[in-house]
Amino acid sequence: xxxxxxxxxxxxxxxxxxxxxxxxxxxxxxxxxxxxxxxxxxxxxxxxxxxxxxxxxxxxxxxxxxxxxxxxxxxxxxxxxxxxxxxxxxxxxxxxxxxxxxxxxxxxxxxxxxxxxxxxxxxxxxxxxxxxxxxxxxxxxxxxxxxxxxxxxxxxxxxxxxx
Amino acid sequence: xxxxxxxxxxxxxxxxxxxxxxxxxxxxxxxxxxxxxxxxxxxxxxxxxxxxxxxxxxxxxxxxxxxxxxxxxxxxxxxxxxxxxxxxxxxxxxxxxxxxxxxxxxxxxxxxxxxxxxxxxxxxxxxxxxxxxxxxxxxxxxxxxxxxxxxxxxxxxxxxxxxxxxxxxxxxxxxxxxxxxxxxxxxxxxxxxxxxxxxxxxxxxxxxxxxxxxxxxxxxxxxxxxxxxxxxxxxxxxxxxxxxxxxxxxxxxxxxxxxxxxxxxxxxxxxxxxxxxxxxxxxxxxxxxxxxxxxxxxxxxxxxxxxxxxxxxxxxxxxxxxxxxxxxxxxxxxxxxxxxxxxxxxxxxxxxxxxxxxxxxxxxx
Numbered sequence: 269x270x271x272x273x274x275x276x277x278x279x280x281x282x283x284x285x286x287x288x289x290x291x292x293x294x295x296x297x298x299x300x301x302x303x304x305x306x307x308x309x310x311x312x313x314x315x316x317x318x319x320x321x322x323x324x325x326x327x328x329x330x331x332x333x334x335x336x337x338x339x340x341x342x343x344x345x346x347x348x349x350x351x352x353x354x355x356x357x358x359x360x361x362x363x364x365x366x367x368x369x370x371x372x373x374x375x376x377x378x379x380x381x382x383x384x385x386x387x388x389x390x391x392x393x394x395x396x397x398x399x400x401x402x403x404x405x406x407x408x409x410x411x412x413x414x415x416x417x418x419x420x421x422x423x424x425x426x427x428x429x430x431x
Numbered sequence: 432x433x434x435x436x437x438x439x440x441x442x443x444x445x446x447x448x449x450x451x452x453x454x455x456x457x458x459x460x461x462x463x464x465x466x467x468x469x470x471x472x473x474x475x476x477x478x479x480x481x482x483x484x485x486x487x488x489x490x491x492x493x494x495x496x497x498x499x500x501x502x503x504x505x506x507x508x509x510x511x512x513x514x515x516x517x518x519x520x521x522x523x524x525x526x527x528x529x530x531x532x533x534x535x536x537x538x539x540x541x542x543x544x545x546x547x548x549x550x551x552x553x554x555x556x557x558x559x560x561x562x563x564x565x566x567x568x569x570x571x572x573x574x575x576x577x578x579x580x581x582x583x584x585x586x587x588x589x590x591x592x593x594x595x596x597x598x599x600x601x602x603x604x605x606x607x608x609x610x611x612x613x614x615x616x617x618x619x620x621x622x623x624x625x626x627x628x629x630x631x632x633x634x635x636x637x638x639x640x641x642x643x644x645x646x647x648x649x650x651x652x653x654x655x656x657x658x659x660x661x662x663x664x665x666x667x668x669x670x671x672x673x674x675x676x677x678x679x680x681x682x683x684x685x686x687x688x689x690x691x692x693x694x695x696x697x698x699x700x701x702x703x704x705x706x707x708x709x710x711x712x713x714x715x716x717x718x719x720x721x722x723x724x725x726x727x728x729x730x731x732x733x734x735x736x737x738x739x740x741x742x743x744x745x746x747x748x749x750x751x752x753x754x755x756x757x758x759x760x761x762x763x764x765x766x767x768x769x770x771x772x773x774x775x776x777x778x779x780x781x782x783x784x785x786x787x788x789x790x791x792x793x794x795x796x
Contacts (some may be wrong), residue, residue, distance in 0.1 A: 283642075295710075298707065301775065304774070306780065314622040318777065319796075323742075325703075327793070328777070331778035346780060347776070348779075349701050350707070351704050351707040353701070354704055378673045395513065
């Protein structure tokens, strides 16, 4: 009887192995990466957000490409960080695609964390991903307004020269 | 061996610093005491007690021999953590009238630092490490015993902690060496039947101490052979990795460190992501004891590692049973995934573009 019990304990462990530290979804983002990379330098209508710090062990770079209608058509990311950080930023690039700039601002870290089943100790990864989205959107806005104001200056300069 | 080598059905074990597997010879020696020789070694009135008492004393001699001590100076405990606690708190409390100054180093195990902090709250002063006469010297030799020659007289050690499961012995047992000449006294932390010279009451677990004794005996016999093997594998691993990757830093002094503990920092790649990628190999990042916190290893920081490099470190623990194939597989996977993670790293991208990362103003979260 003792032998049967012992055998069952070991059998149980073999069939349903101990819980992994990483959720399947987190691992999937590393094994099947989507949107890893960077847009060409000087590409138009691109916003780049760079957040975090090497000393903290987390740095995310997130880029968005926006069309003339204000819709995000493409995104890229690069991350220095743990598996949860990589997954959070990867998921962020998936979610911003197809959203307008205003809609993307609404992406919350809590939803990212829930989707990836992040444990409490990894919640800051999702927060940084939200920061990265906002930083990219902000960068895009700043660039666009300076392009727009440059265009305005050109137009008024032309008007002046025409007059 | 290519990366398409079939994955092992169970992860390879390369975390010898956190624990080691039982040597089969150790298990053999323990089994009789878990099956039929189950007497309490402190029972004086019958053969069940006599036989386990003898076995325990034989084990005690094996432990004493490997460190050049007398068996009377060995106290069995539940492990090096308990030994450290007894050594620090017990010794400090016994001598508190005359001596109240404790010196420690930044690279000690958490249980040592925490014991010192506890004593600090009780009024003891903690200072910086220095060598001087008339000062009791305690060393936590959990990682060293059985791997490098240790002699308590050559090294002028007064108190020493030893761990069973770090040298292919069972978990749950260790020892504290307490010098008798000149005499070092410690106050007991645990009250009870007065076993182990009153320093550590409680029934001594014969199966565990027998296993521990066997592990020490084997380690003493095979120390040189083990060292040669581990050193060979260690060099193999480091050379293979350095042949294919740049910006790999070896933490610790390569000439004055135990070859079985290879701690490498892969710049611009975060340690935990690499551990996740190397899922077929059991490794650790920094040291296991502090893995619950987000801080990089305080040990690495203390030995001068840059803050961001401390986040990029992996510890490879090579042991008696590690094989060449395991090392080759690990090196290959490591190279493959470091390259992959660097391709995903914004820091690596900056470095390739010639940007000096140290000049960037990072936004703290």
